[in-house]
Amino acid sequence: MNYIKYTVFILLFVILSCSPHGNGTKKSQLTKNGVEKEDYLKTIEELNKDFFKNYWEIEKIIVSKLEKEGSEYFIENNCYEILGKFESTLEVYCQICEKLNIDNKGGLLTSYLHLNDIENVKKQYELMQTDEIAFVYKEFYKYEDSGKLLESKYISIKFDKRVEEFANAVFTHINAIEEFIIQEWEGLLPPKTRVMLLYCDGPGPYNSNLNETYLPIKSRSISSSKKEAGGIVHEIFHLVNIQLLGQKCKFDIDWGMNSFKFLDEGYAQLIESKFMNTFNENREGVDEYSKKIVIANSFDFKELKTKWGELFSSSDVKIYYLAYSFACFLEDKYGEEKHKALFLPVANIPENSWLEYVESYFGLTVDDLIEEWKQKLIQ
Ligand SMILES: [Zn+2]
Incomplete structure (x- = not known):
């Protein structure tokens, strides 16, 4: 089956330091002398409440603070993570991570990749060898930057020089992409989504700090450029959802949130297929596949909720197909609007975990929903 062009992997960080949920907040409430938090931190905290909207303003303030006080200031106040969110401060961010020995699951590696610092990309890859997600970055150090950038209002595309023709082909879809994302997520979009097209194969991770996604396209033919546009x-x-969730929830968002990835990847594929006008044919395929898995009775569907990460790197079962099929089931049951709004929370989420939030939102446990979905498949 070839409905879904690649497995997409997600990479998550604590969203913002110096924010209500960032890991820097408690320490930075008071400075070392015990005096009240200074104006800079207060300003950033305030602007962070709508990070995307205030993105360029925050960048200016941060660059100026960095010039005045140096990187030590950001280390002392434990709010250096924000430096990883802007091109202008990315190099300093990498230096601080090195100095503090921060291991952030590929975030440093992709930051170096963005900077075309290939030697350090390779070094980071070697350092993360024992990590279960290392394979995702296997060929990233082979990147050869073209030195060119394709840019529209919301999106910029940087690419390996060996895929220039493909990059140009993807760029012919840029107006269609922008129209679609504005219609779906106006007011919630990152000010700039960065895309890097790589000359390798494998999953496509993203760096939510940089709003950057890495799409391996070595084996794609030019005629599949529309599929990459869907990608x-x-x-x-993912970038819109993770940003909103980071603002509205009180739980940490991390690699261990299996139930999140199950639903998030399902919806991402569903919305992608709506853009591509392939919703119906994809659905038929993934429902058929899921039905076979139900009938074979050899897979515990509850593991989608509890072991997504593990299944992603080791299972023979196509978990993205299952997630897609489940997303379609949710949309049938609750309607398009209600399903969509799960991922675009407008109010603060009072629950203590993603799973609790989902279960109170739908009024059923995810286990019950999975059971109902399985029954529907074999009806
Ligand atoms: Zn994805």
Whole structure:
């Protein structure tokens, strides 16, 4: 089956330091002398409440603070993570991570990749060898930057010089992508989504700090450029969702949130197929596949909720197909609007975990929903 062009992997960080949920907040409430938090931190905290909207303003303030006080200031106040969110401060961010020995699951590696610092990309890859997600970055150090950038209002595309023709082909879809994302997520979009097209194969991770996604396209033919355009829509959904969730929830968002990835990847594929006008044919395929898995009775569907990360790197079962099929089931049951709004929370989420939030939102446990979905498949 070939409905879904690649497995997309997600990479998550604590969203913002110096924010209500960032890991820097408690320490930075008071400075070392015990005096009240200074104006800079207060300003950033305030602007962070709508990070995307205030993005360029925050960048200016941060660059100026960095010039005045140097990187030590950001280390002392434990709010250096924000430096990883802007091109202008990315190099300093990498230096601080090195100095503090920060291991952030590929975030440093992709930051170096963005900077075309290939030697350090390779070094980071070697350092993360024992990590279960290392394979995702296997060929990233082979990147050869073209030195060119394709840019539209919301999206910029940087690419390996060996895929220039493909990059140009993807760029012919840029107006269609922008129209679609504005219609879906106006007011919630990152000010700039960065895309890097790589000359390798494998999953496509993203760096939510940089709003950047890495799409391996070595084995794609030019005629599949529309599929990559769909991939960009898919990734932008992740970036919008993760940003909103980071603002509205009180739980940490991390690699261990299996139940999140199960639903998030399902919806990302669903919205991608709506952009591509392939919703119906994809659905038929993934429902058929899921039905076979139900009938074979050899897979515990509850593991989608509890072991997504593990299944992603080791299972023979196509978990993205299952997630897609489950997303379609949710949309049938609750309607398009209600399903969509799960991922675009407008109010603060009072629950203590993603799973609790989902279960109170739908009024059923995810286990019950999975059971109902399985029954529907074999009806
Ligand atoms: Zn994805």
